[in-house]
Amino acid sequence: MRVPMIAGNWKMNTTVTEAVALVNEMRRGLDEIDNVDKVICPPFVSLATVRELIKESSIKLGAQNIYFEEKGAYTGEISPLMLADLCEFVIIGHSERRQYFNETGEMINKKVRAALRAGLKPILCIGERLEENEAGRTEEVVTEQLRSSLAGIDYPSGLIIAYEPVWAIGTGRAATGKQANETIGFIRQIISQKYGKKIAQDLRILYGGSVTADNTAEFMQQLEIDGALVGGASLKANEFLSIVKQTSEIKQVR
Numbered sequence: 136m137r138v139p140m141i142a143g144n145w146k147m148n149t150t151v152t153e154a155v156a157l158v159n160e161m162r163r164g165l166d167e168i169d170n171v172d173k174v175i176c177p178p179f180v181s182l183a184t185v186r187e188l189i190k191e192s193s194i195k196l197g198a199q200n201i202y203f204e205e206k207g208a209y210t211g212e213i214s215p216l217m218l219a220d221l222c223e224f225v226i227i228g229h230s231e232r233r234q235y236f237n238e239t240g241e242m243i244n245k246k247v248r249a250a251l252r253a254g255l256k257p258i259l260c261i262g263e264r265l266e267e268n269e270a271g272r273t274e275e276v277v278t279e280q281l282r283s284s285l286a287g288i289d290y291p292s293g294l295i296i297a298y299e300p301v302w303a304i305g306t307g308r309a310a311t312g313k314q315a316n317e318t319i320g321f322i323r324q325i326i327s328q329k330y331g332k333k334i335a336q337d338l339r340i341l342y343g344g345s346v347t348a349d350n351t352a353e354f355m356q357q358l359e360i361d362g363a364l365v366g367g368a369s370l371k372a373n374e375f376l377s378i379v380k381q382t383s384e385i386k387q388v389r
């Protein structure tokens with residue numbers, strides 16, 4: 136049985152002061168919900184402060200990016216060792232990083248390896264662009280993204296995958312539950328071929344892209360979908376709480 140997970144990707148939003156306020160607003164409510172891994176991923180500069188605020192709670196912490204070298208002359212970068220000291224999860228390969236910061240499959244592979252080596256749990260993001268979707272190339276694209284991101288990795292212990300179709304991110308145009316379930320089922324098959332049935336069955340695969348309190352139930356009712364990576368709606372305490380609560384209730388019944 137896979138424990139569902141809701142992760143909030145705050146992206147480049149909130150000052151430290153605002154991050155503190157947001158955590159204070161949702162900490163108690165989130166802490167009271169069980170049966171779901173609740174992860175928040177604030178900007179790097181707030182990680183240490185937020186960590187202190189949630190340390191007595193069941194809320195978990197993640198970062199939004201990582202560099203693959205352990206230390207050295209890489210001005211401005213954040214290493215796996217620095218993150219492992221602060222948090223449990225790290226988002227890797229988000230489409231915004233692929234698009235605006237030219238992250239390639241090879242770089243993402245190095246980041247996943249570095250994260251796993253440091254004992255961090257990567258939340259690996261994959262997903263097709265609109266034109267690829269319209270050309271019926273979704274399966275081909277996610278297959279290639281999985282191949283390159285996981286190349287040479289024997290046993291991805293702790294890995295989580297987030298299927299985030301690029302056309303659904305920040306657009307208000309979410310995939311349907313059925314569409315997301317099909318692609319996530321396909322992703323699980325690819326993982327099964329590469330790593331075997333047991334690892335595939337245990338692997339958590341999240342959906343991401345315009346998830347809101349209003350459409351959460353549609354996704355969580357799907358058997359292959361183990362939770363969500365939430366952007367915009369994770370910045371509103373009440374909405375995020377509602378997403379987590381609904382997930383707990385729906386997945387518990389299943």
Ligand code: 13P
Nearest residue numbers: 144304305344345366367
């Ligand atoms: P939105 O929920 O704002 O569409 O963002 C999704 C996302 O990119 C999460 O990583």
